[in-house]
Amino acid sequence: MEAQTTPKLITIDRHINEEQDLHPEATGEFTFLLHDFTFAIRLIEREIRRAGLTDILGLTENTNIHGEAVRKLDQFAFEVIYRAMDHNGNLCVMACEESQGLMKIPEKYPKGKYVLVFDPLDGSSNIDVNITLGTIFGFYKRLDPDLRTDGSLEDVLQPGRKLVAAGYVLFGSSTVFVYSTGHGVNLFTYDPTVGEFLLTKRNIKIPEWNNQYSVNEGYYHKWDEKFQKYIDFIKTPSTDKKRPYSLRYVGTAVADVHRVLIYGGIFMYPGDKSNPNGKLRLMYEANPLSFVIEQAGGLATDGKMNILDIVPTSVHQRTPLFIGSKRNVEELMEFLS
Ligand code: P6P
Numbered sequence: 001m002e003a004q005t006t007p008k009l010i011t012i013d014r015h016i017n018e019e020q021d022l023h024p025e026a027t028g029e030f031t032f033l034l035h036d037f038t039f040a041i042r043l044i045e046r047e048i049r050r051a052g053l054t055d056i057l058g059l060t061e062n063t064n065i066h067g068e069a070v071r072k073l074d075q076f077a078f079e080v081i082y083r084a085m086d087h088n089g090n091l092c093v094m095a096c097e098e099s100q101g102l103m104k105i106p107e108k109y110p111k112g113k114y115v116l117v118f119d120p121l122d123g124s125s126n127i128d129v130n131i132t133l134g135t136i137f138g139f140y141k142r143l144d145p146d147l148r149t150d151g152s153l154e155d156v157l158q159p160g161r162k163l164v165a166a167g168y169v170l171f172g173s174s175t176v177f178v179y180s181t182g183h184g185v186n187l188f189t190y191d192p193t194v195g196e197f198l199l200t201k202r203n204i205k206i207p208e209w210n211n212q213y214s215v216n217e218g219y220y221h222k223w224d225e226k227f228q229k230y231i232d233f234i235k236t237p238s239t240d241k242k243r244p245y246s247l248r249y250v251g252t253a254v255a256d257v258h259r260v261l262i263y264g265g266i267f268m269y270p271g272d273k274s275n276p277n278g279k280l281r282l283m284y285e286a287n288p289l290s291f292v293i294e295q296a297g298g299l300a301t302d303g304k305m306n307i308l309d310i311v312p313t314s315v316h317q318r319t320p321l322f323i324g325s326k327r328n329v330e331e332l333m334e335f336l337s
Pocket of ligand 1: 122123124125216251252253254269279
């Protein structure tokens with residue numbers, strides 16, 4: 001009897017293996033890295049889905065290095081990722097939003113040639129109201145891949161252009177894992193009944209343009225005049241009906257950027273009079289998101305230069321971020337330049 005042609009069930013592990021020939025130098029280490037990383041994501045996913053049932057909601061007594069109240073799920077996600085990634089021998093150092101300094105690999109474990117930067121739980125202010133959260137990550141190769149010592153600050157402070165892989169996980173109505181190794185963007189949807197992420201969208205391309213914009217309009221009074229003029233323009237009705245644009249704003253960057261990846265449009269977190277560099281972090285928010293959007297055919301800028309070309313000077317530095325469809329970003333730049 002003819003075997004039923006079931007749809008190909010491509011897990012992340014299988015996908016990485018199939019991509020292996022694109023990275024001959026990766027020699028399987030990358031498969032182990034992502035495998036351990038997605039294990040941590042599965043544990044975080046389980047806790048997020050249960051958060052309403054346990055006392056994990058609400059604030060801890062801690063605050064993070066930026067003085068922001070750290071919610072228990074934040075803490076859990078941070079620890080789970082660190083502990084899942086600290087022993088596989090493929091990392092030499094980690095850096096993340098919740099840790100002031102670099103996160104060393106414990107002495108007892110071997111060091112490898114990759115660096116991990118991550119935001120364990122983006123949008124944590126939305127935890128208690130059941131709004132989408134996300135994890136954002138990026139992998140670099142260390143500057144001297146032959147070293148087997150602790151990674152240095154220089155190994156971490158690399159431009160986004162140097163990322164070997166980056167992406168995000170969205171804990172929304174379903175849990176999706178979106179990432180790129182520099183050869184296009186693929187989306188995996190989590191099936192909790194089998195505990196696997198299955199390939200559901202291949203080689204995603206962002207629409208050229210869409211009349212949706214995403215920004216916190218509550219700060220309008222603090223923006224510089226050029227940006228105010230752009231916002232006024234996209235809200236002014238036009239005869240071709242392309243304007244006014246619609247506003248969509250979740251308040252979790254990774255959710256807003258994911259909507260822009262799929263529908264098109266533009267997400268913006270500009271600098272303003274009180275925060276000239278805005279709120280988002282370059283290393284573990286703007287760079288990985290920009291890597292994905294650029295791989296999907298979009299653009300990401302800080303208002304002056306491409307996000308991925310910024311040479312970082314500190315792990316936690318902030319950057320203005322304007323990211324999305326090429327034509328939407330170009331339209332904005334006509335006002336900012
Ligand atoms: P605002 C979440 O706390 C976050 O860091 C991003 O995910 C999000 O885009 C931004 O803050 C929202 O900030 O100032 O609009 O509340």
